[in-house]
Amino acid sequence: MSNNQLTSIIERVERMEAEIRDMQEDRKQIYIEAKGNGFDPKIIRKLVAVRRKKIEAVREESELLRTYADQIGMQLDLAL
Amino acid sequence: MSNNQLTSIIERVERMEAEIRDMQEDRKQIYIEAKGNGFDPKIIRKLVAVRRKKIEAVREESELLRTYADQIGMQLDLAL
Amino acid sequence: MSNNQLTSIIERVERMEAEIRDMQEDRKQIYIEAKGNGFDPKIIRKLVAVRRKKIEAVREESELLRTYADQIGMQLDLAL
Amino acid sequence: MSNNQLTSIIERVERMEAEIRDMQEDRKQIYIEAKGNGFDPKIIRKLVAVRRKKIEAVREESELLRTYADQIGMQLDLAL
């Protein structure tokens, strides 16, 4: 029955959203705890953001290299 | 050493963020799958949103009642 | 002249913002006055918030129904 | 009757909030219109913010001067 399918979808989405909220709450608690230990949350956030960008950049760069490699591979194949 | 503490904090935050991203990805997959089964994601999103807002409103209403109760308690205290 | 256009835009925005600030100030005064009459602003705020969320939920629900109706309309079109 | 008073307060607050939302909507429309005329909303926002800060600074400075003047006035009074 289609209604069961719909109900199932909604419940799965809501379960995911509940978990996401929990994780966000956990992260918030980490920041609060860090603040209690003398670490400025604002700075931590910056650090995390910078690291995220760097990781992103590295990932994209390696994808790019991969693309180059593929093209060279293709050309090599074509040359044979 | 403070540096270890800082590193620990950042790693914990990043772990949380990784999990959040995974959950978000899962949710996205549910929508994609639903669409494959003929359910318009747009409608599912609205349904979920409406349900969330209603639950929110009910939750806040109980907070309100709780606040009322606290004030009545205070008045009772004052009356004694 | 483009400069006049820019000036006009900025002035219109600033006029809006001035009015917004005035309204916010008026609202604040209502809360202060209410407090003077023995009404706890905290409770009033919650009341207003709960009412707003309920109205929001109802509004979104009607949007949802509208979306349903549109889809049914589409299906009818396809069926003809 | 207290209930009428409460109802009146809530309605006044809600009226204010409705007007605030309307003004915000108007402001948003100005930005959209500006964008249509080739003005980047982000830049406009910055301009408006800078002007606001300057106006604030001028206002505070004149308050400061006023305070100085009052103090001098007081001292003059005391000296007489």
Place this chain on the structure above:
DNA sequence: ATTGATCACACCTTGC
């Protein structure tokens, strides 16, 4: 491709 809408994030102000 580009706009439009939604969502998550960060900042800032306000109330307590």
Place this chain on the structure above:
DNA sequence: GCAAGGTGTGATCAAT
């Protein structure tokens, strides 16, 4: 001074 709500911004995603 902290906690919370509101505001603005960036990213993501759907639709044109």
